[in-house]
Amino acid sequence: MTNPLAGLFTARQKETARRELYARGLRLCGEHLAARGDRSAPRDARLTRAIGVLAASLDAPSADPFDALLQVGEYALEAGGDGLELALGVAGTATGIRQRSKGAWRLRGLALDGLGRDDEALECYGRCLALQQEGAPAGAVARRVGTLRRRRECLEEAAALFPGSGAALRDPTGRPTAAVAQEFAGHVRARVAEHGPGDPAVRRLLELYGTYRRLVERSVMPDPLLGGSTPIGVGGLRKLVAGRTVCLVSNAGEVAGSTLGAEIDAYDLVVRCDAFRIRAEGTGERTGLHAVSLRGDAPWEGPAWSQRAGVRLVFGDPAGAWRRATRERLVAGAQEHVGDATLRRPLSDPALLGEDRWGPGAGTAFTVLRLLDFLDVSPRLDLIGFDKPGRLRPAEAEWVMDRATHVDDSKMRIALR
Known part of the structure; x- marks a missing residue:
């Protein structure tokens, strides 16, 4: 005769085991923070916040703390040093809770890889690939294998x-x-x-x-030629832009919610920046040039630039970080042309603008706008969606308005030509 309470007992046992594993993960976090003492850095701050989110989620009945646990591991990896040991402990906890979690096995492999334990890392990467056979994360893991x-x-x-x-x-x-x-x-x-x-x-x-x-x-590249993408310098960019009308589109919600899409796509060259989203009716669908700025201590760890674009410009300094980020985040076939090292810091480069006054925090939109204005080969250079305060830094907005030839509030358009 089947015991009707057997299933209930089993479920309770599994839940108790999960709670014990989460408690172990939180204990590892506490030990790491205690050992760290008074040391502080931006990476440590992000890790500390992630630990706080994990602790709060453990006491919320409706919350699933698993994602918070993985986030702690990711920030521990980013922190490096003794953070790698914490990442490994957290990853071990995560794989114990969910043995079929791709993210958990990837995290465990990365931690082991960072600690130089190649054979164990390969085993974990293999588990991750077995669970996920396609997509960008799987591609990155496959390259590491x-x-x-x-x-x-x-x-x-x-x-x-x-x-x-x-x-x-x-x-x-x-x-x-x-x-x-x-x-x-x-x-x-x-x-x-x-x-x-x-x-x-x-x-x-x-x-x-x-x-x-x-x-x-560094890891091997799956396609060193990036699917036939052509590197271009200042001269190559000038030729691609010469004689074409240009529109720089803001990522603001007002643009996405507008009906300007057809007008935006009517420009010869549509420029978008950083992590943009397409809503055809409001933003238009075409991307002739995508500009992105590298931020943070490890910019090569960001998401891949998989959006389709005619030209992709990557702004960043120092050169080593720029090279590694472009090598690891560019996607083969996602762009026809890639800006080379001569275009990585156009504002401060003495061979181009040489304007140090903008500083390293210059926005991506202003950087690409200033570059296009400097080239001075476009009969029309417009901004859409940059008419509100906060879209550009105050000094950048002042520069734009000093040179504006026309402002159309109904179209959120500022014309520089």
Whole structure:
């Protein structure tokens, strides 16, 4: 005879186990904060807020704290340092709560990867890919899997070149990436001293070491040519803009809720900025140029730029962060042209405008507007949706209004030509 209460008991047992796991996750967060002491940084502040959200969600009957738990792990990853250990603990808790969560397995893989535990990271990445076979997150994980496997292949081939002295490279299991890289460097120095740089095996060893070091610094690219996208500099951009009417569209809700879509699409070149949304009736549908500014300490970790655009300009400094972000966030085939390094900081670059007074916080819309105005090859240069205070910084808005030739409040339009 079936016990009618068996299902109820089982459900209660599962709920108790889940609560214990959440309590463990919160305890890990508390231990991390206690160990951190008085240290503070922007990344730590975001992590602290995320922990607060998690704690509040655990006491809300209608809330699901799982997403809050994953958010803590993401910010712990971002914080780096001892935050990686917290991210790993949180990820372990998350996979215990939901064993089929793609985000939890991805987080666990990233934490292990950051700690240099490649083999364990590969296993977690594999679990993530098995649960999600397509989409941008899966693509990023697949690239990371390819990177770790290629690193292992470099080590195996390097060890095989000198069988009697490459034992340390054959089995890197359990050792952090930094330690393996150090052993690889020592192996290379020893073989160069022993056989000389002219030895064919030594030359191949040096090549493998160079590849390994590059793969430690960054992941492989699925398509280095970005689906045929053409890099352009200042001259190339000038040619693409010359003689064309240009409209810079605000992301403001008033524009999306308007009926200006057809008028916007009638311009030769429609410019949009940062994370924009399309509502055909209000914003129009075409995007001839998409401009985006890199923000934060790790701008390469943001969402991919998958919106279709004719030209994509990425503004950012320093150069290293700009290179990494464009390498990791550009999507193959999503744009026909990509701005090169000569266009990454047009306002402050002495080879272009050289106007340091705008500072690093200049808005994306003003940066691309000032660049297009500087090129001075468009017969018409209009802004739509920038007529309200707050859409531009005060100094930027003042610059625009000083040069405006016409303002049409009914169309939210400011004309500079």
